[in-house]
Amino acid sequence: MLFGNADLNYVWANLSQMQIGCHVSISGGIDKSVDNAIERECSAFQIFTRNPRGWHAKELAKQDITNFQEKLKNSKIDKFATCAHMPYLPNLSTPKEDGFEKSVNTLISEVERCAELGIPYLVTHLGSHLGTGEEQGIKRLVKGLTKAGQTKNDVMILLENTAGQKNSVGADFEQLAEIYNQLKPSKKFGICFDTCHAFVSGYDLRTEKGVDDTFSKFNDTVGIENLKILHLNDAKGELGCNLDRHYHIGLGNIGKKGLGAVVKTANKKKIPIILETPIDSTRDDFENIRIAKGLA
Ligand code: MN
Ligand code: MN
Ligand code: ZN
Numbered sequence: 357m358l359f360g361n362a363d364l365n366y367v368w369a370n371l372s373q374m375q376i377g378c379h380v381s382i383s384g385g386i387d388k389s390v391d392n393a394i395e396r397e398c399s400a401f402q403i404f405t406r407n408p409r410g411w412h413a414k415e416l417a418k419q420d421i422t423n424f425q426e427k428l429k430n431s432k433i434d435k436f437a438t439c440a441h442m443p444y445l446p447n448l449s450t451p452k453e454d455g456f457e458k459s460v461n462t463l464i465s466e467v468e469r470c471a472e473l474g475i476p477y478l479v480t481h482l483g484s485h486l487g488t489g490e491e492q493g494i495k496r497l498v499k500g501l502t503k504a505g506q507t508k509n510d511v512m513i514l515l516e517n518t519a520g521q522k523n524s525v526g527a528d529f530e531q532l533a534e535i536y537n538q539l540k541p542s543k544k545f546g547i548c549f550d551t552c553h554a555f556v557s558g559y560d561l562r563t564e565k566g567v568d569d570t571f572s573k574f575n576d577t578v579g580i581e582n583l584k585i586l587h588l589n590d591a592k593g594e595l596g597c598n599l600d601r602h603y604h605i606g607l608g609n610i611g612k613k614g615l616g617a618v619v620k621t622a623n624k625k626k627i628p629i630i631l632e633t634p635i636d637s638t639r640d641d642f643e644n645i646r647i648a649k650g651l652a
Contacts, residue, residue: 358580374623374652375400375437376588377421378631378641381405385418386473387423390431396642400437400628402479402585405469408443411458413465416633421472438626439477439585440470449483449493450526457504458499459483464507471509477584479548482526482535485608491524498538505544511574512550519600521558527557527598536578540554547582548576551610551618552589552603552630558596559562561610565618586622588629589650590615602632604639605648623652 362526377398382389386405393401406413428435443466446459459604463480470611482499501505504513515536520527532547539545551561559573560566574580593599606612622629633644 367411371649374483374619375434375626376631376649377401377433377437378618378633378645379441379630385423386420386612387427390424390427393433394431395471396645397435399646400630401432401442402439402630402632403419403475403647405440405466405473405475406443407549408441409445410443411445411462413443413462413469413470416469416472426548435474436476437626438475439479439630440466440473442478442480443465446480447483447486448480449485450488451488451492451496452598453548454494456500460503461502463504463513466591467509467511467513468641469506470511471507472638476514477514477546477548479516479585480585481516482518482524484521484523485525490525490531494531494535497525497534501535501539501545504540505539512584513543514546515630516548516550516587517553518557519550519553520598521600522598527553529574532572533577533579536582545582546584548585548587549583550589552587552588552591552608552613553600555591555595555610556593556597560595561618562595562614564613565619567590567614571621580625583625583627586627586629587619587632588615588618588622589632602634604633605631605644605651607638612651615648619648619651 377400380389380392389403422564423435446462512526518527526532559570589602590610592603
């Protein structure tokens with residue numbers, strides 16, 4: 357069938373609708389995250405499914421799951437623009453046996469919680485080898501991820517590029533690809549690209565050319581088709597400093613021009629954008645989202 361005017365309008369409306377939002381709180385109930393997202397005019401959002409600072413997770417109550425799903429369905433937010441982030445304590449590259457087991461179990465549990473909630477993506481950090489070397493760290497990491505990838509559901513685990521702190525793995529795209537390529541089944545795994553982490557691990561995102569070069573390197577290694585979520589954060593630190601400190605959009609060392617080019621690239625590929633910017637006296641997330649939208 358040929359495109360009529362109405363169809364074309366529909367296509368354009370869809371193209372211009374960027375998916376963008378931020379990490380939102382679940383305090384007061386997991387369904388409150390949807391309210392928080394709507395209040396901030398998000399068309400994408402990220403949550404922790406539970407307290408990120410502990411090992412323990414209380415089981416999700418049936419009513420909370422229903423409320424979350426109902427609110428999401430009644431909102432304009434596409435479910436494929438939502439994701440969850442792993443809690444902070446797990447370390448999938450650790451040489452400590454009990455720590456590794458606990459970490460893998462947490463990953464599996466988070467995958468299952470996402471499945472219950474209908475959240476398609478779970479973002480995970482790649483961990484620290486704690487001085488035992490990258491090769492050993494990656495071996496454990498791949499083992500842990502593979503185990504979690506065997507769960508029977510549609511949740512995709514997204515590997516987040518790291519800031520390149522001491523003993524971390526997965527900061528450079530070659531290594532991220534090396535890890536990703538070992539994971540089976542591949543449909544259970546994807547990538548989350550964090551602009552702050554990429555910048556402080558040495559990828560210059562300050563100019564349009566820098567962004568083009570970085571994304572073409574990313575495409576040559578990891579493959580842009582595997583990129584499912586983009587974390588849009590400015591950086592407090594300098595290029596290549598390995599400091600994981602996020603900053604307000606346009607006010608950090610990446611700046612407006614570079615982040616604008618990233619936003620345009622993500623929009624072209626229809627990749628949901630999530631801000632993980634600080635909330636302080638300089639700015640709140642309402643304002644960071646407004647400014648990020650303006651960059652498109
Ligand atoms: Mn992260
Ligand atoms: Mn991130
Ligand atoms: Zn970070």
